[in-house]
Amino acid sequence: NAGVTQTPKFQVLKTGQSMTLQCAQDMNHEYMSWYRQDPGMGLRLIHYSVGAGITDQGEVPNGYNVSRSTTEDFPLRLLSAAPSQTSVYFCASTESASGEDTQYFGPGTRLTVL
Amino acid sequence: RKEVEQDPGPFNVPEGATVAFNCTYSNSASQSFFWYRQDCRKEPKLLMSVYSSGNEDGRFTAQLNRASQYISLLIRDSKLSDSATYLCVVKGQGAQKLVFGQGTRLTINP
Numbered sequence: 398n399a400g401v402t403q404t405p406k407f408q409v410l411k412t413g414q415s416m417t418l419q420c421a422q423d424m425n426h427e428y429m430s431w432y433r434q435d436p437g438m439g440l441r442l443i444h445y446s447v448g449a450g451i452t453d454q455g456e457v458p459n460g461y462n463v464s465r466s467t468t469e470d471f472p473l474r475l476l477s478a479a480p481s482q483t484s485v486y487f488c489a490s491t492e493s494a495s496g497e498d499t500q501y502f503g504p505g506t507r508l509t510v511l
Numbered sequence: 512r513k514e515v516e517q518d519p520g521p522f523n524v525p526e527g528a529t530v531a532f533n534c535t536y537s538n539s540a541s542q543s544f545f546w547y548r549q550d551c552r553k554e555p556k557l558l559m560s561v562y563s564s565g566n567e568d569g570r571f572t573a574q575l576n577r578a579s580q581y582i583s584l585l586i587r588d589s590k591l592s593d594s595a596t597y598l599c600v601v602k603g604q605g606a607q608k609l610v611f612g613q614g615t616r617l618t619i620n621p
Contacts, residue, residue: 432611437519439598439613440555455608487554500547500609502554 398423403488403503410478410510418473418506420488428491429471430455430500431463433484440487446471478510512537515601517612525620528589532615534599535581543602544575544582548595549614555598558584589619 404419422429430445432455442455446465460482462474471490475482488503517534524530536544544561559566561573561582572585586593599612 430608437613439515440611442608442610445608499557500555502556504554 400424401488401490401501401503403486403506405506406504407507408509410475410508412478412480412510414478416475416478418475418486418488418508420471420473420503421469422471422490422501423469424490424492424501425468426490426492426501427468428493429465430489430491431461431471431473432487432489433457433482434487434505435484443473443486475508480510482508483510484508513612514538514610515599515612517599517615519613519615521616521618523618523620524589526589526591528619529585529587530589530617531583531585532597532599532617533581533583534612534615535579536599536601536610537580538601538603538610539577539580541580541601541603544573545600545602545609546571546573546582546584547598547600547611549598550595555611558597586617591619591621593617594619 401422427448431443432440434440441457444463446452452463486506489500491500492498515536546558547555548558549555561575565574570587574583596614596616598614601610
């Protein structure tokens with residue numbers, strides 16, 4: 398199993414550009430989530446999904462969209478990038494829809510918005 | 512007040528020492544508690560869950576104090592490889608979201 402994979406590993410955007418961060422897992426996990434990690438802030442939840450076709454907002458959803466058309470994939474879209482979105486983004490998956498089991502994280506995407 | 516608070520450190524301790532961190536949480540309805548470890552520029556990984564009765568995994572001991580709303584992590588006989596950031600994680604009853612603390616950075620010195 399590859400576990401949780403994320404692409405790209407690094408990305409530089411200009412203000413106003415849009416892009417999609419890809420996340421995939423091959424463990425047939427129901428629960429997937431996106432976090433951003435900023436210095437001194439810990440990980441903050443952006444969006445999460447408890448199964449295909451179901452998504453919900455986390456703590457910091459503004460400026461981001463998600464969709465969950467399959468169990469495996471959970472892409473995160475930045476609609477119009479802003480410097481405040483410079484961060485490290487982690488995707489995670491968990492076996493149960495309660496989110497209570499071990500969270501498996503992808504390696505992260507380091508995004509810089511100029 | 513943050514929902515989960517940790518002393519960010521850094522903690523610098525000599526190899527072989529015992530080190531302990533605390534983490535406080537504000538939601539008294541929280542039901543599940545975890546410690547994650549994050550190495551520099553890597554993803555977080557589960558270190559251990561924290562149970563009401565306290566639990567031990569080798570050199571690591573985790574304890575929960577519901578009355579005072581804090582959890583602790585004790586590392587005995589610390590190794591150089593224990594250098595990392597330790598994240599306190601809390602989940603509320605019925606919630607589908609985990610809340611992460613900002614992390615405590617630990618450096619073990621030879």
